[in-house]
Amino acid sequence: MIVETAPAKINLALHVRARRDDGYHEIETLFAFLSDGDVLRLAPGPASFALEGPFGVILSAEGDNLVTRAAAAFARAFDLPSEGAFTLDKRLPVASGIGGGSADAAAALRALARRNGIAIDDPRLFACADALGSDVPACLYGRSALGRGRGERLEPLDGLAGVPVLLVNPGVAVSTGAVFSAWDRVDRGPIGDGDLLERALLGRNDLEAPARSIAPVIGEALAMLEGTANTRLVRMSGSGATCFALYESEADRAAAAAAIGAARPEWWRLESTLA
Ligand SMILES: C[C@](O)(CO)[C@H](O)COP(=O)(O)OP(=O)(O)OC[C@H]1O[C@@H](n2ccc(N)nc2=O)[C@H](O)[C@@H]1O
Numbered sequence: 001m002i003v004e005t006a007p008a009k010i011n012l013a014l015h016v017r018a019r020r021d022d023g024y025h026e027i028e029t030l031f032a033f034l035s036d037g038d039v040l041r042l043a044p045g046p047a048s049f050a051l052e053g054p055f056g057v058i059l060s061a062e063g064d065n066l067v068t069r070a071a072a073a074f075a076r077a078f079d080l081p082s083e084g085a086f087t088l089d090k091r092l093p094v095a096s097g098i099g100g101g102s103a104d105a106a107a108a109l110r111a112l113a114r115r116n117g118i119a120i121d122d123p124r125l126f127a128c129a130d131a132l133g134s135d136v137p138a139c140l141y142g143r144s145a146l147g148r149g150r151g152e153r154l155e156p157l158d159g160l161a162g163v164p165v166l167l168v169n170p171g172v173a174v175s176t177g178a179v180f181s182a183w184d185r186v187d188r189g190p191i192g193d194g195d196l197l198e199r200a201l202l203g204r205n206d207l208e209a210p211a212r213s214i215a216p217v218i219g220e221a222l223a224m225l226e227g228t229a230n231t232r233l234v235r236m237s238g239s240g241a242t243c244f245a246l247y248e249s250e251a252d253r254a255a256a257a258a259a260i261g262a263a264r265p266e267w268w269r270l271e272s273t274l275a
């Protein structure tokens with residue numbers, strides 16, 4: 001049995017620079033990963049896929065899944081039969097800006113590479129990731145990085161390992177494509193210099209305004225996080241609606257989680273740390 005974690009990704013900053021002719025957008029983003037996420041298991045046997053966990057039921061209604069798409073892409077790329085029994089423990093909310101599906105696809109590629117003795121830096125594995133989604137290459141790499149292009153041109157960065165982080169999702173699924181379409185097409189400039197936290201603090205998430213126009217409750221989630229003590233950075237992740245705060249200490253994070261949990265018990269929360 002191979003067990004792969006599929007860590008949640010957050011965008012410490014996300015600058016949208018231009019709309020391309022192929023409909024995608026040129027971005028510059030600071031990717032960071034958490035110590036928590038979905039968990040994917042791969043057992044020997046004929047090809048199968050099962051879902052469990054708090055968000056498994058939501059996804060089971062969809063016929064197609066990024067894990068099975070990743071497995072099919074892997075089999076084609078390496079000319080191998082499609083086999084292996086996958087079980088996905090779905091702990092991250094779906095369509096929430098923290099790359100859950102992308103992380104699952106990357107975890108499936110890593111698990112299959114391990115099973116078949118293929119190096120994680122094999123260019124064919126990267127090509128599979130790139131074809132599956134803009135966030136999948138970053139998730140395959142799984143470490144702090146500056147992403148350019150659609151997010152697939154990656155430059156490693158020293159991370160903020162161990163920094164406490166709180167994620168809050170106000171319970172609305174937001175479509176990434178719809179949020180990019182609502183961007184106002186104003187290029188507000190590149191990501192600046194400095195260490196990772198300095199660059200993040202100088203930066204912004206250009207998808208926040210379009211996401212808030214679609215899901216105004218995101219403003220409430222950001223205000224709640226901003227109202228907590230000893231934050232180092234408060235921001236929306238990806239295309240939303242999940243927002244996060246980095247804290248000075250685990251006690252600060254716990255106090256914030258308790259306060260937001262008391263005020264909005266129906267919101268999803270995750271207390272984690274940066275990897
Ligand atoms: C917002 C981010 O999560 C930031 O990390 C990513 O840019 C989105 O990554 P993703 O969810 O893997 O996105 P994809 O599955 O590749 O694309 C979903 C849709 O979002 C839009 N899209 C996505 C990425 C990008 N750079 N420009 C876009 O315009 C496209 O309409 C695309 O059809």
Ligand SMILES: Nc1ncnc2c1ncn2[C@@H]1O[C@H](COP(=O)(O)OP(=O)(O)OP(=O)(O)O)[C@@H](O)[C@H]1O
Pocket residue numbers: 059062064065066067093094095096097098099100101102104105135174176238239240
């Ligand atoms: N394993 C999976 N987990 C989540 N979503 C999946 C999965 N497989 C397919 N999907 C589909 O992909 C869509 C996007 O899901 P995902 O959770 O990756 O979005 P996201 O968190 O907004 O990602 P990003 O931050 O990369 O934009 C979902 O609406 C769902 O229909």
